[in-house]
Amino acid sequence: MRQVLANARILPMDAGMREIGRGWIALDDGRIVSLGEGDAPSDLGAVQDMGGDLLMPGMVNTHAHLPMTLFRGLGEDVDDRLFRYILPLERALVTAEVVEIGTALAAVETIRGGVTTVADMYYFEDRVGSVLDRAGLRGVVGQTLANFEAPDHGSMDEGFARLDALADLYADHPRITASAAPHAPYSTDLAVMTRVAQWSADHPGLPVQMHLAETQAELDWAQKTHGCTTVEVSDRAGLLTPALVAAHVMYPGEADIALLADRGVGVAHNARSNGKAGRGIAPVTALRAAGVSVGLATDGPMSGNTLDLFAQMAPAAMFQKIAGGSRKPLPCVDVLRMGTIEAARVLGMDDRIGSLEPGKQADLIRISLDDPRLHPIYDLTSALVFAALPSDVRGTMVAGHWLMEDRQLTTMDADKALADALQVAQRFRARIEEIDRTKT
Amino acid sequence: MRQVLANARILPMDAGMREIGRGWIALDDGRIVSLGEGDAPSDLGAVQDMGGDLLMPGMVNTHAHLPMTLFRGLGEDVDDRLFRYILPLERALVTAEVVEIGTALAAVETIRGGVTTVADMYYFEDRVGSVLDRAGLRGVVGQTLANFEAPDHGSMDEGFARLDALADLYADHPRITASAAPHAPYSTDLAVMTRVAQWSADHPGLPVQMHLAETQAELDWAQKTHGCTTVEVSDRAGLLTPALVAAHVMYPGEADIALLADRGVGVAHNARSNGKAGRGIAPVTALRAAGVSVGLATDGPMSGNTLDLFAQMAPAAMFQKIAGGSRKPLPCVDVLRMGTIEAARVLGMDDRIGSLEPGKQADLIRISLDDPRLHPIYDLTSALVFAALPSDVRGTMVAGHWLMEDRQLTTMDADKALADALQVAQRFRARIEEIDRTKT
Structure with a gap:
């Protein structure tokens, strides 16, 4: 040894x-x-x-939807891709087997791209975990909980049952960690978020992952439904703790940033995915200045196309420099931290990974x-x-x-992973053509 | 054949x-x-x-300073790098031999990155041309003219003499095209720009390259010195013609954009270089909507780090989507056009290159x-x-x-190109350390 x-x-x-x-x-x-x-x-x-x-x-990818390799680059340059493509396709076609095939393709790319730990949130996460385990990768596997018709749970009780099973399955695993992944405040609401917060308190050491302050529609929902910001709703639910990995955080107000910092929440920054969506520039500089740990992330390949962090580093740096009007913001050394040790901190794993030091x-x-x-x-x-x-x-x-x-x-068969994925993609393609025929 | x-x-x-x-x-x-x-x-x-x-x-790089491979990534994240590093180092160390070595390293990267035509502006461009010729590449070699102390000309007369010699040298070359490259409006001024415009009229078919509307300081100079925009100064000089390749064009006003379109000027868009400089987002969407051809470009490797256009495509797209607040601006097909046929149009070479069609x-x-x-x-x-x-x-x-x-x-010895470059870099390194010691 x-x-x-x-x-x-x-x-x-x-x-x-x-x-x-x-x-x-x-x-x-x-x-x-x-x-x-x-x-x-x-x-x-x-x-x-x-x-x-x-x-x-090894680099640490703090936010991904690995099985979505199978949707890579679909609906490029189209604003309504979520409702036009993603949700209908997921409902119709995403099964446990499909998740396994998509994750295998993702694992090949992850290993080849120099990422050693990845935090995932999707459906059938037991299958994501089994592929990551077989690949030898380190992973956080997040059971998505959402009040829209999800491929792997028809009710929240069913979703929580899957989550408990996942936590049991990986309770003693050296590399795979179970995680609760409420989709977003608007797609779970206060009661479910509160239930997740309770679950989180009962499961110390297991991360919670959630999309947060990602879109203007989400901000509007929070204001209309709860009369406050989406970050504040999450805090009311008790979700803002060091266990939370908040993905995107595009539009926090000043008070939101202070709250995230105070609660020890970590942020997953998806530079390319955000840039491609035209959502503006996440306030990474302000978040980090306030003491919030920010890790690089790829998002799913339908949004971000690739699963390596090299593709994220230059955009992350450039966006902050553009927003700051100077070469100085987010210097290279900080970008590298966000891809390694700071990303590990976001996942609560910096005692084990993220730097090369004795004991790690x-x-x-x-x-x-x-x-x-x-x-x-x-x-x-x-x-x-x-x-x-x-x-x-x-x-x-x-x-x-x-x-x-x-x-x-050494652990994955790239040719098989690709062949399996291409076969699934053929099935998807037929459905995509149908969508494009009917919705014009 | x-x-x-x-x-x-x-x-x-x-x-x-x-x-x-x-x-x-x-x-x-x-x-x-x-x-x-x-x-x-x-x-x-x-x-x-x-x-x-x-x-x-093959991709067409519409703006580069190839020999600056030797300064790759120098002064990263530092705002005053032009005066702190570039100008002193160029004055002290850039010779014809250094230019040849830097261009050889650049040619290796250019070929390996899928670029077949590159428009360069630097010093000792006869050497740039000879390396590009030996490499088998297609190139536009632009003799820089600048009123600061340039490495290859002490006076404008000397600069124009070099330019004439360059035009003679490549008059009948099938792949290398000579070009006049006034550095920028503020670093040449009206008289020299007018002289270049006359030279351009006397040399139909040869492109003119100039940095234009690149920095706020340049805009201020134009306003203070000539009471108009820097684009308008260039027009007064007679420089705004289809022969002009205007690099950067970060800050044109609406009237400037109309003027550029009316005069048939082409624009070289350096997404990564601009982003890294924190200069904001060039109005590529507005320029193209007005009918201006915009080509992708790498800028020099001190600013843009690499010489392939793959690195430019995603940032170019993302920047326009961020500025436009939607996924729709600058769709993929337009980005690819800007790297091929539209870039060829910027260089006035779209009758010969930029697409795969009979006769080209x-x-x-x-x-x-x-x-x-x-x-x-x-x-x-x-x-x-x-x-x-x-x-x-x-x-x-x-x-x-x-x-x-x-x-x-097949044409370049990558090992030799790298070894030669590393030897020169050793000399540069000593001078850089001296600068860092004396200027803190």
Whole structure:
């Protein structure tokens, strides 16, 4: 079980943002034991030469709908895609089997893109969990609860029963964590949110995930129905706790931001998904200034197209610079934090993952810096944020196991995942054509 | 000389946005002779099987400073980088030899990223041209004219002499086109711009490139010095003609946009560079609605980090959607046009390049759509704009010659280009450290 990764450039993402030009990391039983500069000590385990490649923490995707790989890019540039495509297609076509197939395709992309932990919210999450488990990934699997006709529960009681079963299923799993995922304030309402808050109190350590302050319609709903902001409704329900991962948070007011900070809520920032939706720029700078942890996220591939965080880093940075009218906001080092240690904090897992430090899980990625496109490198963080690609990730390790080595997957069959997905997509395509025929 | 590329998915980027699911393209003497669906006719030349990969026009980068690869990502997140780093470093260190080395590194990245034509403006452009020529690329090489201390001319007369020499050197070149590149209105002023306009009138067919309406400081200069907008100053000089490629155009007023449209000026849109600078969102939607052709561009790698247009497409789309508050602005098909046929129009070359049509130059790229990350593909344009990567480009052809096949370069030595660049960067690094020591 003891191994040493040697001859590596290392960016541990520790508090001091140390960079090790050439060093080593010793692992034992899936954890990091020690790391240092220079040649690896000879007595720490079998040595694997990293050939000068970069080792950094595996990235942490704080918000996704993995099975939606099967809807990738559908309804691009169309404003009413939720009601035109997503809801009808999900009701008609999303089954446990479909979820499993979509998640397998997602797991392939996740591993190849250098993400080692992903927080998911969708339906049939036991199937999402089983695929992530088989893939060797670390995951938070969130049972969606929604008062619209959901593919896996007809009533809230049924939804909570699924949630309890999920919590039981993964109670002792080392990598998969169950989670409650109320869809959004407007699609659950106060009573259900309150019930989730109670469930959360009864299940310490399990995250709660919810879309929050994502659209103007949601804000209007809160004002009309409860006479306050959607963040305040969530607080009334008792949902604003450190367990909550609030996705999007596009339109919080100043008081909302203070409330989120005070309650220790973490935020999942979906830069590309938000940008593509034309929803404006999330106040990431203000949230972080107030002390709110913000993690990068991909959202589902129907909205964000891809599941790697390299695609999110440059947009996240650019949006804040545009909003701030300067090059200074959200510098590269902060963007990288939001993809690693700060994202881990959002999920309440920063004691275990998010940085390469002794005692933490050996969740790391090996990035080749060989491509001429990256050079010269005056600043490693700039190269990673603005020039590196998911295709530069050469190896992905979770809990000491390589899930990919030299671009070859060790746990997943990419060809099968793709073939299965394309078969499902054929069925979807027929339904999509029907929609386009009837709704013009 | 006759060859047929067969068994290809083809996106010709013609006016009707036809897509060919499986077809062929026949080439002769570096031009496209014909193309069609199904199996290739047997009598048109030697057949090369594309294995179902996508063929589309090579991308056209309408604005770059190629040798600035050597400054890649320098001064990231720093507002005063122009005066702190760029100008002092260029004055001290940029020589003809340095330009050649920086351009070689840029050519490698350009070919590997699927760009077949690039419009450059920098110094020692004869060297830029010689490298692009050797690389087999198509290029517009723009002699910068500026009233600050430039690395290759101490006076305007000297600058114009270099420009004339450049025009002579490439007068009959099939792929390299000389160009005048007044730096910007504020850094040349009316007299020099007028002289460039005269030069342009004397040299039909040669583009003029200029940074225009890029910064608030430039707008203030125009108002203070000439009592009008910077676009209007340029018009007084006679520079606003179809020959002009105006880079950035961040802050045109309504009258400016009408003027640019009326004069047939083309605009180079540098989404990432602008976003990273925090300069706001260029009014691309309004410019195009007024009839101005807008092409995608990378800017120099110190500002934009990379030289492929895949990195520009998603930001260009997202910025317009954010500004417009909807998913609809700048749909995928328009983004692709801005990277191909519309970009060719900006450079005045749309009669020769920018789409795959009989009679046009055989400038095309072969893109592998094999990666699971791209699938399912419900809409090819969405996959290209929001999911494809430069690493998906498998082959790059200019005028019928493959500059890259199966990711292997045929004209450039990537290892040598990188090694030479890293050596120069070492010299730069010493000077950068000196700057950081003295200016804190």
